[in-house]
Amino acid sequence: MHARPRVSAVLLGIALLLPAVGAAAEAEAKLAPEALLRHIDEKMSFASDYKGVVRMFETKKDGTKRALEVNVYRREKTRELLFVSTQPAHLAGQGYLRIGRNLWEYDPGTGAWRRTTQRTNVLTTFACETDFDRSRLAEDYTAAEEGQESVSGVAYRKLLLTAKDPNGTVPFALLRLWVDPQNNIVKRVGYAPSGKPLRTDIVRSYQRFKDPVSQQQVLHYREVLETDEQQGSQMLVRYEEVELAPLDANIFTKAWLESRMR
């Protein structure tokens, strides 16, 4: 065997192995299912108050299109949450306010609040309360390993999550997650207790922020494609204009939202 081809073969081998070594270095350690849920929750939670704008573009099966803009306010340490639609005009002011274990729905047309038990199909779309909340997978679900699935050459870890309290406030009794080697959720399918798929989400991108309170890097959704499996509607959701600064002390009150309305 000549020396030149041998050197070439070694170089080629190194060149081929390099990306794998790099990927291995980037890939996070394999965690037990429950630990993985905690890990995801932690890296997606802000210690700071949160304000963001969520823009949604929904296409229904019959081709009808709708666009919505929602302002989201969150104080994660006290579980308080307020999200309110600001556009389009005929839905402006429709809001949801969570105080303790109550979720209040505000109708700007009547000026009435109602305590709702409905955690799905909010804002006249198939969006859920959890879409605007922080990740709380470990609190709400138990997880079981389901092996791996390769899609387009990438191996994803699959987990089946079962709600700890199916009658509680979780939108889906069962949840299946596809997690990439960096322990980020890539795909998420929510099921009814019967196992019927209700919603499929594909997380297309994340954005990373430095939390001004904890000084930690926090991962936040940037673009998610959501599909309602029952109605066939699809919704592109973008999380934008994030503000990690202290919110108004009275923001999580009914009076605050009522006073925002001109």
Added chain:
Amino acid sequence: MTLWWLTLQGVVSRPRSWVVGFLAAGAAALLTPGASLMRSIHDGTRRSLIESGAGDLQVYVASSPESPSVVPGPGGVPELVPMPDYAVAESSLRALPGVRDVVPLELGMGSTFRGNSLDDKLAVLRAASRAPASAERDARLRRLGEDLRRTLEGVARDSRRRTEAFVDDPVDADDLSALRAASMPAFWAHFTESPQDVLEVLENKVARQAGEGEELSVDYLGTDLPRFARAFPRFELVTGQLPPAGARGLLMGQATYEQSFKLPIAARLDELNRERERGATFAEDERLRTLVTRNTEEIPDLLARLDVERATALQAALARVLGGDGELPALLARFLALDDANFDARYGQFYAELAPHLPLYRLRPGDTLVLRNPLEQGPAIPMRLWGTFRFQGLGGDDGRANAVSLVDLVSARQLSGRLTRAQNAETQQLLETFGMQKDEALGRQSLDAFQPPEVVEGEARTTSSGTQLSFRGARAPPDTFTEDELNHGSAMHAAVLLAPGASAEELAPRIAALPGEVELASVGWQEAGGILAGLVGMTQVVLSLFALLLALFVALVSAGTLLLLARQRVGEVGTLRALGMQRSEVFASLLLEGLLLGGAGSVVGALVGAGLLRVWTGQGIAIQNSALQFFLGGPVLRPELMPSATAVVVLGVTAVVVLSALVPAWRGSSVAPGVAMRRSED
């Protein structure tokens, strides 16, 4: 002629063969009134549906995935493509010969939310607190606050009992202590100064402990209300009034009003009364006793909904009726302890003495309710209840036909979540502002091919932008609409009513051939009746199966009897054959015997059946059951004897007997003369 004579002689001389005739008569006697009854059910349901919203034809856009219905089925509301401009479609339909009227329709499954007893009182309190500060406002707040505090005392007592019976969830402990504190006068000391703070505590920590509230179903037909009332002759206003032209609002089906909006205790008393009228007793029927128990369990909720004045008046009325004093809960419990001996008197006393002091209905004509269509994800729309209605003769206040409500078409369109042209234009503008036009062009995205998500470095503001959220909140739609809004919007389907003598079958192809923006199609009352008309089909199938089984029974017994008779007549057949009678003539004679028995029997049977029908029905049969009233077209059943159906029964039964005589005739005629004569000698 000889053949007929021989056949007649054979039948008369063998009484055993008459069994076949009797069988045919019995079958015809049953099937003749059965066929009339089946026809009555068909005609009755047809009349009921046509006169209560279905019309003779329902017209819709031909490219719709499903066809229209006037009642929600098990699968909900049919999926239809809307007619983009209803006025255009209506004028084309009206131009067709034979069309008497056209009424726009849109079926929807609506609901309205009702909070628990505390939610209701807190909503009143919050509304009062929004009034400008004044001595009157403070006085009203104090009065309402004191009333609520008394209610909370009751809720706290109940929760204490529950705590003793069940282990408390530690999460509830905080809420429980808030409830107990709120029932004390000290909690209310500064209520008039800062009502919002008090309300926040009550709404978030206390109210939930009285239950979650409930969604009440209000299935509706969106339509032009005055025109609907004119077009369908069974429409009858029970309470309130018809909305004036151009007014938004709701006319509630009387059955929904009675079942969902009446005080539950009163609704159960009505149900008990209906059951007892049908002959049920407390002693024998467990269901009746369960209703009584449920009424007793409902007392705390009723008490929580009463204000001080009503509670005092009710207590006095109860003391008068029962002849003794006591606390209100104890008096109510005594009054509602019902049995066969006291029910009739108590039922009368309830409406005469107690009802004036009770909130008998949650909603009265003139009140507003907030309606939404959760399935279509449309907005919530406040709507005035103008009145309640029923369809005459189609069941009482518990009937399915009277459960559907009517709303104006303009509100129905909004409830459906369908966007107007202006809203569609706004969507396009928003997509541009959001920078999402590119995504719009991509269409539906695949869920199977995905990649690891991209992670980008984000930039968040870490100091408050200082800009306060401020926007123009969506307004409730106005109370009125213009003629143009009503007619020049979309409609999902339309009921077409025919002029006398016009035929739905002839009109349907003309509707399909109408030129216009969209191609139209139509279905008849049977399809538009959905689940209601489907039951007619089921009845027809059941009766047809019964007729088939009866025919099989008649055929088997007739064949057996005639076969036995043919064997007994082997000798006679041999003699006839020896005298020169052909085999075919013997076969024909035996077959004629079947024809004679079957024909005579079925004619006699049909006459008996017709007589029975006349005797049974007389001036008509009164129908008490609401569901049956709908299927039979009204409260009185008058089945008519139909000559065509009777002829079919006679011919059918005769044919069955003749067919069953084929084998015995063939076997009887196939014996050789010599063999037959030998057997006869043996």
